[in-house]
Amino acid sequence: MDKNSDIIDARCVTLDIAAREKEDVITELVKLLYDAGRLDGVERYVEEVLAREKISSTGIGQGIALPHRLVTGVNEIMIAVGRSAKGIPFDSVDNKPAHLVFLIIGPQGRNNEYLKVLSRLSSHLNDRSFFEALMRVEEPEDVILLVKERENV
Numbered sequence: 616m617d618k619n620s621d622i623i624d625a626r627c628v629t630l631d632i633a634a635r636e637k638e639d640v641i642t643e644l645v646k647l648l649y650d651a652g653r654l655d656g657v658e659r660y661v662e663e664v665l666a667r668e669k670i671s672s673t674g675i676g677q678g679i680a681l682p683h684r685l686v687t688g689v690n691e692i693m694i695a696v697g698r699s700a701k702g703i704p705f706d707s708v709d710n711k712p713a714h715l716v717f718l719i720i721g722p723q724g725r726n727n728e729y730l731k732v733l734s735r736l737s738s739h740l741n742d743r744s745f746f747e748a749l750m751r752v753e754e755p756e757d758v759i760l761l762v763k764e765r766e767n768v
Contacts, residue, residue: 618762618763618766622691622692622693622694622732623694623696623758623759623762624651624653624693625754625755625756625758625759626647626650626651626755627644627647627648627651627653627693627694627695627696628647628695628696628697628755628758628759629643629644629647629696629697629698629755630698630752630753630754630755630758631698631699631700632697632698632699632703632716634703635701635703636703636704637668637674637680637703637704637705637706638661638665640680640697640699640703640705640713640716641661641664641665641668641682641718642657642661643697644682644695644696644697644716644718645657645660645661645664645695645718645720647695647697648660648693648695648718648720653689653693654689654693654720655688659686659688660684660686660720663684663686663720664682664683664684664718664720666684667682667683667684668682668706672705672706672707672708673705674705674706674707674708674713675707675708675737675740676707676708676709676711677709677711677740677741677743677746678702678711678712678713678714678715678746679707679713679714679715679716679717679740679746680703680705680707680713680715680716680717681716681717681719681733681736681737682716682717682718682719683718683719683720683721683729683733684719684720684721685720685721685722685723685724685725685726685729686720686721686722686723687722687723689720689721689722690722691721691722692719692720692721692722692725692728692729692732693719693720693721694717694718694719694732694736695717695718696715696716696717696718696755696758697715697716697718698714698715698716698749698750699712699713699714699716700714700750702714703716714750715740715746715749715750717736717740719732719733719736735766739762739765739766742765745761745765748761749761
């Protein structure tokens with residue numbers, strides 16, 4: 616199975632999210648995947664992720680949100696990453712804004728692989744030094760390098 620660092624495309628990383636609201640952040644990250652040729656549209660995928668958010672917020676606290684959804688119409692698991700120095704209200708469990716948002720979209724029927732990606736990412740982000748390093752990087756490629764370093768530990 617691919618490592619998370621293999622799933623993240625530098626074109627799908629923004630180190631300065633323009634959006635200031637949860638829905639707009641999700642739209643911005645879906646648009647990155649679309650612009651990189653990874654998705655065939657924007658609106659349907661935004662609606663899918665927002666429907667998942669209505670079930671329960673993916674703002675896991677500590678400045679992190681992991682919006683995710685299995686959908687039809689995609690062939691692979693993909694991740695878009697957004698960072699906000701100011702933070703975005705994300706209905707997080709600790710009521711604090713999200714500074715790092717990892718959007719994960721995967722194909723229906725690949726539940727085990729998808730859950731492994733989500734689990735690995737969550738465990739990496741539980742390490743505060745990893746979070747802080749991601750908050751300091753200056754280039755999208757650096758996000759991928761940090762994830763790769765973490766996977767090789």
